[in-house]
Amino acid sequence: MKIAIEGCCHGELDAIYAHIASLEHQNGYKVDLLLICGDFQAVRNHRDLQCMAVPDKYKKLGGFAKYYTGDARAPILTLVIGGNHEASNYFWELYHGGWIAPNIYYLGHAGCVQVNGVRIAGASGIFKPQDYRQGHWERIPYNHGSMRSIYHIREYNIRRLSLLSSPTVFLSHDWPQGIEHHGDLRGLLRRKPYFRDDINKGALGSPPMMSLLRTLQPQWWFSAHLHCRFEATVVHQSQAPGPSGWQSDAAKSAEKTNPDEINIEDDEDEHMAAAGDSTATSRNADEIVLDDEETEVEAAPPPPPPPSETKFLALDKCLPKRQFLEVIDVDVPASVPSGGAVPLLTFDPEWLAITRAFNQHMTLNRAQSSYPDEDPAREAVRQEMGWIKEHVLSGKEGGTVKVDDVQQFVMTAPGPGSEGRDIKAQPPYYPNPQTAALCALLQIENKVDLVVPGGGGGSGSAS
Template structure:
């Protein structure tokens, strides 16, 4: 499946879709799905602008409202997560995920879905330690503090995501903390020298996201936020074998080295996939770690026609078993959508055999489905969802996983279909703008009221859980 990944959107949907169409025409393929790693800015009207934490000069209506009203339609299925510059009122209304416009789906504050069987999980927002262990207490109208804290990632969502089995793709806005040491750090600091102090202090990125990366071990991890393209590879395996691959494909960080050290061998700065505005060769695979068995003499060949006596069988040496393959997470961060920036990339991700997207050579529309395991996690952890300032006491991991297994059996029995379109349908909940008259209306300087979204109620009804987003 052809997957396009965008870094920070900043409302530039027209430019992003135009770049995708240009790549399709130039290379003769069709993109199946677009993933956007935050700062999407789903602004429905001028009042939504008052819920976005940006300087006044950046409070612009943008282009999303045309997709929201149907004046324009996304040319490709688009999945998005939230960043730190969002119309937070709209994303709260779809906390569990939902269609924010036709063919544009928000994964929620945390979520996991499937596209043709490929599991795609994501976490919205950025990490701030003072809010990580707080509840979801923010409500419109936001003040200066809550307008920002609402997009700070919570422990509740990290714990829920940690209960998933490995997804193929994970999306975040923040970088996982320490990911810079698994790539070409010298290249990164040449491009972004102001990162140097944070790297030295070990505070660049999000600590809980790095924990998630090591727990979930996805094949791909895509991020944005820091406005540059950066590639890394995290190897998952025994400490003696784990190593990291820089942008040139060479080993740059071995187990046991100081992760805060900046003096790292320079790499070539090349990456995988197709980046907008540049042609990039694929990185070379990681060199295999030498096995001790490789240093021994090869065993003598065994004659298949020889008759072996019982007491001779044990004397014939059998070849050593091959070492287990190492798993790796390929990390790619992308820039924001601006001319001559590396903001878009195309990668090929194989579909499971039972979810082929083409029939008799003809490409069919990708199918968006709920992930049954995530539905089970949602049911198992819903009673712990904090809607006040304080979080609740969470169960031990073993108990939480047992609860997920129990709820997965419930999901398989009671959820008759996992196709998203058969549960949730896009609905216009807030009035669209009238650019000719609204910009001068004093009321447009006010924050919007809360708009209950039928998609949230439909999701909660499907899982038979309380709708805590739209309390009666």
């Protein structure tokens, strides 16, 4: 399966699809799937712009609105995650994931789906230590602080993602902290010398993302945010998943500074030092190596399996002469029938089980409730997997559930020109039927649509 990966979108869907069409024509292939690593900017109308944390000069509709209204259709199945410049009100409607336009699917604040059997997981937002351990307290209308904190990733979602078995592909907006040490660091610093201070302090990238990379050990990891192309390879020391980082203290590093990034007043936090990642192994130069030493061993143990590795790729934003898109080949599992003209998007059963097991721990106020220990959490997921097999997958062809069988795209907000006279005001909250449908499938409480009395950018009171 050919997969195209885009860095930051910034509303440039037309240019991205046109670039893919050009590559298809030049190379004689067909791209099956497009992945976009954040700053997608799913802005449906002018009032959505009031929920996006950017300076006023950047508040432009962009190209998404016509895909939302049906005036255009995405030519390729497109999966997206959120970054730090989004219409956060729309993405909250689809917290668990859903269609944001026909043929364009949002993975949610955290999520995992399958495309032709290939498992693709992702985490939206960026890391900020002061908000990492909070609950989801933000409510529309957002104030200056909540408009920013709503896209700061929460420990709740990192813990949920850490319970996954290894996906093939993982998407994040932030880079994993320390990933620069696994690639051409000197070349990166030649192109981006202002990264040096943050790298020296271990403050470049997201600690939770590196924890997940070590835990999940996906084949591919794609990121954006820093507006440059960078390759790296992380070699894992064993085939088994690494330590989960269930209790890891990810709140000891702050977001990096990027002069090419859109600056938002107080969105630049004071950098906090954190230990950088290192995979160096020690060797003993004084050891005496004997040529015939191997022959003295009667029965040498079989060699260990080769270590697994994760290929990391960060991409730029969609602008002329930027390295913003890559096309790769990913093997489809042998158990999945081949030859289908349209890629098949299905729910990932394990993620459904995790969602069902952890919904009770989703908190809607600032103070996040406590979590179970890792072993009980994994046991809860195992039990819920049994429930999923019995109540969701039973009788389904191939033991899978098509996303379209549960969620169908619905316009919840009006398109441009129909949003009313006061286009400078934030919109009301629109409950999304796709979220209700997924919660009904899993028989869990729909906490996403809970309205806090007297809320709106406040502290929240429900849990």
